[in-house]
Structure formats: C-alpha cells, structure tokens
Amino acid sequence: MKLTELAHGGGCGCKLGPAVLRELLTDQPVAQMFPQLLVGNAESDDAAVWQVDDKTCVIATTDFFMPMVDDPRDFGRIAATNAISDIYAMGGKPIMALAILGMPINVMGPETIRQILAGGAEICGDAGIPIAGGHSIDAPEPIYGLAVIGICSPEQVRRNGGAQPGDKLILTKPVGVGIYSNAIKKGTATAEDIAEMVKTCTTLNRIGQDLSGHDGVHAITDVTGFGILGHGLEMARGAGLALKIDRSSIPLLTRAADLAGSGHRTGASDRNWDAVGPDVQLPDDITDAERDILTDPQTSGGLLVAVAADRANELLAEIRKQHPSAAIIGEAEPGEGLIVV
Template sequence: MSEPVRLTSLAHGGGCGCKLAPAVLREIMSKMPAAAAFPNLMVGTETSDDAAVWRLNDTQALVATTDFFMPMVDDPFDFGRIAATNALSDVYAMGGTPIMALAIVGMPIGKLDAATIGAVLAGGASVCAAAGIPVAGGHSIDSVEPIYGLVALGLVHPDRVLTNRTGQAGDVLILTKPLGVGVLSAAFMKDRLEADGYAALIRTTTQLNTLGRLLPDQPGVHAVTDVTGFGLMGHALEMAEGSGLMAELNVGGPSVLPSVEDLLRAGVRTGASGRNWDSYGARARLEPDMADWHRDLFTDPQTSGGLLIAAAPQFAASLLDLARAEGFQDTRIVGRLVERPAGSRHGVRLTD
C-alpha cells in the first residue's frame, strides 16, 4: 500500500505565507482603474481593509470577503479548518457576524484521492458549523497545487462597521493571539517541529476570531484589523498610515507561541518574512541594537492570526477582560498609536 501524499509537498508555499508581498500587491493595485462611485459601497479597494462592506438598508450592511491558500500542514482536515478559520476572520475584523460561506477548491486530481479532498472540505465545513453558518455552495477546479478557502459573507449594522483606518493618537494596540505561526509552519516543513509546537500551531490557527462581533458595542474601540500574511508590523503599519499616525510596537509586548524564539535564534523563518521586510522596511524604524530575530518575529506571516485593536487607553483593561473571557488568553497590549513626526517616513517603530 502506497504512502499517503504529503499535502505540503505539493505546494510551493503555505498558509498566509503564500500571499503576494505587500510591495507587489501595492504596485498591482496602484494600476487598477478607479472604480465608479457607488453610494452604498461603504468600504472598497481604496483602503487596505479586511473586507468589502455594502449598505443594504438603514440597519444592515453586507460584509464580503474571500481568502484561500495552499496547505501549511499535511493533515487534510486540519488544512480545511485553518483555511476556513482564516477566511471568516475578515468578517469578524469588520465587526460583522458571518451568515454564509462558499467554498473555493482547487486540487491536483491526479495526485490526491477523493477521500483526502473530502477531508479538506469537511474540515472547512466543521469550522463553519462552529460559526453557525452553512457552506452553501462554491466552485472547484483541477489545479497544479492544492488550494482551499472560502468566500465569507456577514452582516453588520452600517453605523458599527469597524475599519483599520480610524485609530486615534494615544490609542493602545491590543493583540488577541500569540505570534509565531509562520515560524512554526516553517519548522514543520523542515521536520523540526515537536508535537507540542504542532498542537499549539493547530490550536491558534483554528480559533475563530469571534471576539470581533462584540467589539462594535465596546466603548473606546476605534479601529480593528486581523494580523495575517504581512505580520504584526505590516498590519500595524497599514492601521497607522490609514489613520495618519505612527504605530509604536513593544518588542516584548506580544505573547509568543512555544519554541518560536529558539527556532528564530536558530535561523528558522519563512521566505515571506523576508519579503515582508523588503516591502515595508523603508517605512519601519528599528532600534539600532535590535536583534534580527525580533524583526523576523514582527514580520512573520500569521495565518489565521489575532485581531489587532486600537482603543482608548482607559478602556484597555475592560477589553483585555472581555477578550480573555471569550477564550483569548494570550491577549496583550503590544504598543500604541502616536502622532507621526513631521516629515517622518516611518509609519511603524519597534521599540524595546
């Protein structure tokens, strides 16, 4: 009997680490023709937000997004769970509640059997069931590499849409999940990930960011995004620049997944981490004595990462309590938003 095919052996990248580098995406989007004005389009491509938002009526707006990628693990059920959790995160990041999903499926039919492909879909469906929504359809193709994800649709009140560009100077930055997903996935690819590290990887990447649907009702919440392929530094930069501010990140602020620091010190990282730094490093400032591994941690792509919340400091304690009560025990204050110095080219700064 032949050995099962490793899913990761069929893909040149995995998880959010296979996203286009920020600089490449920015160049592509800059050449897109300007869209016609649509009065009901509340959030579109003009910003770096997590999803599109369309006003349906005075009390409902539709949140629409899509996300898909290649496998970062070999277990097909886990691959499906991770991809679905990641896709639904964009709805939660906008303050929405998911209502329905459509599956996006691309599989190398000659290399994977029907049972394996079915397990990927079953993993995704299990996450959608946990979110209380159906997978109501989708589309599949025969592709060279295995690809899976979702179109995710949700609802939010038009007056309660959360975006990543409405932060205020003085806001604290709160992150709800630990960093290091990309490092652990890179270690897995190299057969250097221990069992406890793999368990931590699966646990964090399959935790739905359900906290997001509660945030529009919380006082002091000004801006929200989810931290995914561009790393904490990249997504904090998008939030800061969208708000006309600078983000100061504390190198010791975030929680970090088990064994990540040791792996980073040993030189384990994803290629996407380097591409991220090449894309936005000119707009970032590091302290002169900052270790390379600190930079690699903050540029590490976070497949299905946590929510990054900009909030007034007087409400930070209550938000931390709420997040932990919702099951996000690793929630930490990781920095703050400050006025950007006149003439500064830096939108984010990593400090001791």
C-alpha cells in the same frame, strides 16, 4: 505524499508581497464611485462593506491558500477559520460561505479531499454558518478557502484606519505561525508544536463581532500574511498616525523565539520587510530573529485592536475570556509609520 510537499508555499505566506500587490493594483479602477460602498479597494482593509439601508451592511471577503500542515482535516479547518476572520475584523457577523477548491486530482485521493472539505465545514458549523455552495477546479497544487458573507449595522463597522492618538493596541493571538510552518516543512517541528499551532489557527476571531459594539474600540484588523509590521503599518497609514510597538509585549507561540533564533523563517518575512522597512524605526539592539518575528506571516492570526486608553484594561480582560494570550503591545501617537521599542 504529505500535503505540504505538494505546495511551494503554505498558508498566508503564499500571499503576494505588499510591494508586489501595490504595483499590480496601481492602474486598477477604484470602486469608490458607489456611495453605498463604505469600504472597497481604495482602502487596505480586510473586507468590502456595502450599505444596504440605514440598518444593514453586507460584508464580503474571500481567502484561500495552499496547505501549511499535512493533516487534511486540519488544513480545511485552518483555511476556513482564516477566511471567516475577515468578517469578524470588520466588526461583522458571518452568515454564509462558499467553498473555493483547487486540487491535483491525479495526485490526491478523494478521501483526502473529502477530509479537507469536512474540516472547513466543521469550522463553519462552529461559526454558525452554512457552506452554501462553491466552485472547484483541477489545479497543480492543493488550494482551499472560502468566500464569506457577513452583516452588521453601519455603526458597527470597524475599519483598520480608525485609530486615535493615545489608543492602546491589543493583539489577541500569539505570533509565530510562519516560523512554526517552516519548522513543519523542515521536519523539526514536534507534535506539541503542531498541536499548538493548529489550536491557535483554528480559534475563531468572533471576539471582533463583540468588540464592534463598544464605542471605545476605534479600529480592528486581523494580522495575517504581512505580519505585525505590515498590518500595523496599514493601520497607521489609515489613521494618519504612528504606531509604537513594544516588541517585548508581543505574545508568542511557545517555541517561536527559539525557532527563529535557529534560522526558521519563511521567504515572506523578507518580502514583508522590503515592503515596510522604509517606514519602520527599529531599535539598534534588535536581533535578526526579533525582526523575523515582527515580519512573520501569520495564518489565521489574531486581531489587532485600537482601543481608547481608559477602556484598554477592561476590554483586554473581556478579550482574554476567548483569547488568554491577548496583550497590550503598543499605542497610537501623532506622527507616521511604525516605531518599534
């Protein structure tokens, strides 16, 4: 049986919608009473940050989901790359990971599960970190991911809310992963489509660790399940600014526009739009397919980086050494919400 047939959703499209998540967290205690907790659940950021001393912060995150591809090793590789990304998005260096594993052991054979674990270990090896332990359960659907620990200095922490007026916005990876995932589910994805998606989803966002050393980099977040609009809105709200996004500048996977135009989309796109719609200005001529691209849930997506305008071209050239598709897709300006042009 194909892995994608064992799961009702896949990748970061499995995430609870932003509106549902806000409702669930409404009455939860905010953990900001601890002065060492620089980033916690009071912010919609990528990971928690705890300051140990004047020189060291610990970054902690966890991420897991159900398969979006049928190859078990690729599933493990994608899930691990996605989980580690949150450390890079905070400007940190990952140091170790713990595996999170839930498998329907009455349906899946041990060799398939071993391949998932091997894929995760491969990516952790590429990141230079060990999988030091973990936890496993018998579950009705296959689930895999990591809890990841990283470190950085206090001045290297990059939150998603640090953008300044005039900053340019750089996106490091192409968009369209959710659209491609839907094509895989429907059986309309080609071998080339799958290979392209797997390549982008297994490319580590280690550039975030490098960017945190630049004083011109003011904010970083990774674009995952809430799409460009959802994570862009979090960045805008955190900074108390508006973000203007040029839809024509957004890098796309090769067939993302064509597949979106033929109706390939995930249910998460609707959930994402419902959550952000009131705070987004769209142009009158935008098509349904273009809106689906803007709300498309990304799995192991790129980093959205707010950089000083006078450093943008220099930093873009640096980023393209690791991510050739990276592009400037907009800018921050006084105001609130998102403006799509």
